[in-house]
Amino acid sequence: MSRFRAAFFDPTGSRYGIPTWPWRMAPPHLMTMRQLAAAGRRPGGQQVQAQVLWRSGRYRAPGGVRVAYLYDVRLSLPKRTPTAAQLEALAKANAARRTCPDCKTDAGYVLPRHLGTCLDCADHTERSAA
């Protein structure tokens, strides 16, 4: 183990307050939020369980040290799938964003906010103004 990796090896958390591993050395049941999501899981209310520390010149991290927070997959829960009612509410909200207030039709795309109408209506308005 290099000098830096050894500095980040603290499985009991006596030095850093929470269990800490160098890059690629964390036990497999500890995952980042992104890894959990990729596995179809969410943290499920648990606190950060551990961290990975590594040296990186990128991103100008303070002291050149980057951190990734880890969650215990055994305390995680399956990702929530939206209910039928939630999906319906979403569909309604999206339909409202596509519906032109001038011609009252579903434009088939989200209306550009700076126009506030569908492109056809905006075009007509522009031409009659000209």
Ligand SMILES: [Zn+2]
């Ligand atoms: Zn319109």
